[in-house]
Amino acid sequence: MLEATNALGNAVLSTGGTLTDPSAAAALAVGLAALGAGYAERGIGSAAVGAMAEDDDLFVNGLILTVLPETIVILALVVVFIV
Amino acid sequence: MSAAGSSNPEFVVARVRARRGQLYGDEEYRKLVRMTPAEIARFMEESGYEAEINALGSRHGGVDLIEYALNANLAKQFEGILDWSEGALYDLIARYLRKFDAWNVKTVIRGVYTDASQEAIESDLIRAGEFDDRRIRRLLEADSIDAVVEVLEDTIYGDTLREAYAEYEETDVLVPLENAVDRAFYERLLGNLPGGEPTRQYEAFLKAEVDFRNATNALRLARSGAEIDPAEYFIEGGELFTRDTLARLARNVDELVEYIAESGYADELGPALRELEEADSLIAFEHATDTALLAYGDRLGTIHPVSVTPVISYILAKEREVENIRAIARGKEAGLSADEIESELVIT
Numbered sequence: 001m002l003e004a005t006n007a008l009g010n011a012v013l014s015t016g017g018t019l020t021d022p023s024a025a026a027a028l029a030v031g032l033a034a035l036g037a038g039y040a041e042r043g044i045g046s047a048a049v050g051a052m053a054e055d056d057d058l059f060v061n062g063l064i065l066t067v068l069p070e071t072i073v074i075l076a077l078v079v080v081f082i083v
Numbered sequence: 084m085s086a087a088g089s090s091n092p093e094f095v096v097a098r099v100r101a102r103r104g105q106l107y108g109d110e111e112y113r114k115l116v117r118m119t120p121a122e123i124a125r126f127m128e129e130s131g132y133e134a135e136i137n138a139l140g141s142r143h144g145g146v147d148l149i150e151y152a153l154n155a156n157l158a159k160q161f162e163g164i165l166d167w168s169e170g171a172l173y174d175l176i177a178r179y180l181r182k183f184d185a186w187n188v189k190t191v192i193r194g195v196y197t198d199a200s201q202e203a204i205e206s207d208l209i210r211a212g213e214f215d216d217r218r219i220r221r222l223l224e225a226d227s228i229d230a231v232v233e234v235l236e237d238t239i240y241g242d243t244l245r246e247a248y249a250e251y252e253e254t255d256v257l258v259p260l261e262n263a264v265d266r267a268f269y270e271r272l273l274g275n276l277p278g279g280e281p282t283r284q285y286e287a288f289l290k291a292e293v294d295f296r297n298a299t300n301a302l303r304l305a306r307s308g309a310e311i312d313p314a315e316y317f318i319e320g321g322e323l324f325t326r327d328t329l330a331r332l333a334r335n336v337d338e339l340v341e342y343i344a345e346s347g348y349a350d351e352l353g354p355a356l357r358e359l360e361e362a363d364s365l366i367a368f369e370h371a372t373d374t375a376l377l378a379y380g381d382r383l384g385t386i387h388p389v390s391v392t393p394v395i396s397y398i399l400a401k402e403r404e405v406e407n408i409r410a411i412a413r414g415k416e417a418g419l420s421a422d423e424i425e426s427e428l429v430i431t
Contacts, residue, residue: 043093043389044093046091046093046094046097047093047094047096047097048097049094049097050093050094050095050096050097050098050101050167051097051098051100051101053098054097054098054101054102055101
C-alpha cells in the first residue's frame, strides 16, 4: 500500500514537473488522506471483528471505533473548499 | 491457518484479550478452594467450561470429569488461536503449542509400552498442538512403538525418533525416545526466530523457561544424588547453563544454588533459593520459577500490544488456570485442607 503511494507521487512528479494546479493538489490531498484512513481502519476493523466474535454487545463500540479514522477524510475535504 | 501470507495480530489479540477477561481471578479461586469436586464441576459448568462439562458429564464423574473437561477446554481454546492466526504470527504461536504435540507423542509411546487400551490413551491426550485429527487417530491405532515412529516419519520428530528407536531396541527403556521428542521440540522452539523487537521479548521468555527447566532438573539430580549423567537431560537454547557447567554443577547442590543466585534471575528466585537452603524443599523453588514465568508473561503482553506477546501471555495464563483448578480438585480428593491447597496455587 505504501509502495503504491510512492508510485503515485512519482507519477505526478514525472508528468507535471511541479504541481501547480491548486485543484489537482487538493484532489491529491483528499486522496492521500483517504488512503491513510483506509490503512488505519484495516487494523481497527479486524480487531473490532475479533472482539465482536467474542462478545456481540461490542458491535456498537466496534462500529464507532472502526469509522473514527474516517474523520481524517472529512477534514481533508475542507481543503477542497478553501482552494 | 497457515504460515504463509501476512499476519493478523489485531484480530487474534482482540479475541484473546476478551477471553483473558473470563479467566478465574482471586475471588473465584477462594471460592473453589472451599468446594467439593462435585461443586467445582458445577461451578465450572456455570462459567466458561459449560460445553465440555456437558459433553463429558455422562462418561466421567468427580475429579476425572474436571480433569478431562479442563484438558478439552484447553485444547479447544488453543486450537482456536491456531485457527485464527495467519502468517508469521501462526509460526510463532505454533512453536510454543507444539509442546502439546510432544506431550501427546510421549503419552502414546508410554501407552503402547504399558499396553494401555486405546480409550485410556485417548482420554489423556491434549489435542492442542499442530497434529490434526487424522494423525492423532493413526497414532492411537499404532500397536507398536515401531509403528508410532513410522506415523511420525514426516514430522519434525521423525529423524530424531528414528535414531532413538535403535537405542530403545537395545536397552528397552523409554528415556532415549522421550529425550528425542523433547530435543526435537526445543530445537524448533528457538531455531530461526524472525526479527523484530516483540519477537526478541518472546525469545527472552522462551530462554527463561528453558533456563528454569534446566535449573529444576539439575537441582533434582543434585539432591537425589543419583548416578545419572546430567548432560543427558540438558536442554539447549538457554542462557544460564551450558552443557559443561550444568554437568559440573549438578554434582553439588550448594555450588548450584550459588550459581543461580549470582545469575540474572537472582531478583525473581532469590527468596526461594534461601528457602531451599534452609528448608531443603524443592517445592518452593519450583513455585518460584512458575510465578516468575507467569509474572514475566503478564508483563510481556503490555509492552507491544499488537504483536505475538499478548497471545503468548494469554496461553500462559490459561495453562496456569487449568493447572490451578486441577491442583484444587486433586487436593480435595486427597483430603487436603483449604490452606494447604491455597499454598499450592500459583496466582499473581
